[in-house]
Amino acid sequence: MEEILTVGRVAGLAGVSVRTLHHYDAIGLVRPSARTASGYRAYSADDVERLREVLAHRRLGFGLSEIADLIDDPATDAVERLRRLRGLLLEQRDQAAAMVTAIDREVEARAMGIRTTPTEQLRLFGAKLYEAIGSAYPATRRTEPRIAARVWDALGDARTVLNVGAGTGSYEPADREVTAVEPSAVMRAQRPRGAAPCVAATAENLPFEDQSFDAAMAFSTVHHWHDPVAGLREMRRVARRVVVFTHDASGAGWHHRFWLTRDYLPEVADLVAGRPPVDELARAIGARLEPVLIPWDCADGFFEAHWRRPEAYLDERVRRAVSVWTRVGAEAEERAVSRLRDDLATGRWAERNRDLAGLDAAELGLRLLVA
Numbered sequence: 001m002e003e004i005l006t007v008g009r010v011a012g013l014a015g016v017s018v019r020t021l022h023h024y025d026a027i028g029l030v031r032p033s034a035r036t037a038s039g040y041r042a043y044s045a046d047d048v049e050r051l052r053e054v055l056a057h058r059r060l061g062f063g064l065s066e067i068a069d070l071i072d073d074p075a076t077d078a079v080e081r082l083r084r085l086r087g088l089l090l091e092q093r094d095q096a097a098a099m100v101t102a103i104d105r106e107v108e109a110r111a112m113g114i115r116t117t118p119t120e121q122l123r124l125f126g127a128k129l130y131e132a133i134g135s136a137y138p139a140t141r142r143t144e145p146r147i148a149a150r151v152w153d154a155l156g157d158a159r160t161v162l163n164v165g166a167g168t169g170s171y172e173p174a175d176r177e178v179t180a181v182e183p184s185a186v187m188r189a190q191r192p193r194g195a196a197p198c199v200a201a202t203a204e205n206l207p208f209e210d211q212s213f214d215a216a217m218a219f220s221t222v223h224h225w226h227d228p229v230a231g232l233r234e235m236r237r238v239a240r241r242v243v244v245f246t247h248d249a250s251g252a253g254w255h256h257r258f259w260l261t262r263d264y265l266p267e268v269a270d271l272v273a274g275r276p277p278v279d280e281l282a283r284a285i286g287a288r289l290e291p292v293l294i295p296w297d298c299a300d301g302f303f304e305a306h307w308r309r310p311e312a313y314l315d316e317r318v319r320r321a322v323s324v325w326t327r328v329g330a331e332a333e334e335r336a337v338s339r340l341r342d343d344l345a346t347g348r349w350a351e352r353n354r355d356l357a358g359l360d361a362a363e364l365g366l367r368l369l370v371a
């Protein structure tokens with residue numbers, strides 16, 4: 001028999017007042033559609049599912065009419081909406097991490113007698129991940145020519161190229177007409193002089209007409225999008241060809257593939273849990289998947305880049321240019337770095353990772369999606 005819940009029970013379980021539930025009922029947002037044995041109105045499983053969506057969106061700051069539009073949208077199903085919700089919550093978590101970073105910086109500055117300006121103080125509220133960490137990016141993030149060649153090759157004969165989540169433009173081909181899209185003002189401001197024109201927008205809402213580019217590319221950015229499938233479909237909508245470089249964190253045991261996540265930073269698994277697996281992303285745009293090996297001397301300092309140069313992860317500059325280290329939080333970062341430092345000093349790291357010494361390139365789950 002289906003479980004039904006009284007108004008009081010639902011209020012108690014969800015941590016909201018009965019008055020709130022009555023209000024949602026009165027405005028037709030969530031109506032208890034069942035009856036208890038004694039004839040009182042009660043919430044069915046479907047009602048609870050709807051209420052849960054409403055409350056989660058409320059917690060994210062959505063207005064009631066906005067929520068009604070979202071959850072009644074016939075173009076989405078429950079799983080899609082849960083995924084979207086999850087993405088929004090992760091975005092909020094990243095925003096909190098960005099605010100913590102900004103506060104730490106201000107505390108440090110104040111300890112040195114430096115007072116932040118009113119503008120800087122107010123920026124804290126708009127702190128987004130890349131607004132907080134973006135300025136550290138160019139120190140170690142640059143074009144890796146062997147991987148760039150793979151991306152440019154996959155672009156085929158495309159003359160006009162849209163680069164989504166473009167950052168500082170490390171992978172923009174110089175011999176084509178490029179338009180960049182980048183939501184972070186800090187990242188946009190760091191684009192080199194003469195770089196392709198850059199539009200402030202997100203992948204999920206590309207401000208371009210259908211099929212307005214020969215190709216659209218996205219490099220190392222999909223994991224930041226709150227709705228990766230929607231972003232990829234947008235790329236597909238505006239371009240005839242789509243090329244995406246991303247990370248495959250699906251399948252059992254993927255986090256054992258790379259010693260850094262396996263032995264030092266298991267928290268990375270929490271960051272990616274629940275995100276659509278790479279084959280689902282590929283399916284969403286009809287893409288084929290190609291593995292991309294990471295050369296041992298990879299020039300772009302992304303998370304896995306230093307797989308054969310472990311000492312690099314002890315360098316604060318290397319870590320600050322990779323969002324994972326901010327997203328896992330300071331405690332996990334300190335623990336991981338101190339363990340790695342010890343293991344390098346005692347030879348334990350070398351012992352455990354003996355098999356890497358002879359490799360020139362490693363398969364650590366990086367993938368090219370080509371559609």
Ligand SMILES: C[S@@+](CC[C@H](N)C(=O)[O-])C[C@H]1O[C@@H](n2cnc3c(N)ncnc32)[C@H](O)[C@@H]1O
Pocket residue numbers: 130141164165166167168169170171181182183184187201202203204218219220221224225226
């Ligand atoms: C790791 S950086 C990669 C930048 C650049 N593609 C590169 O390879 O150097 C990730 C970028 O994705 C951007 N980003 C975050 N959320 C986004 C979204 N929803 N749509 C498009 N870009 C986004 C960030 O602001 C950041 O610049």
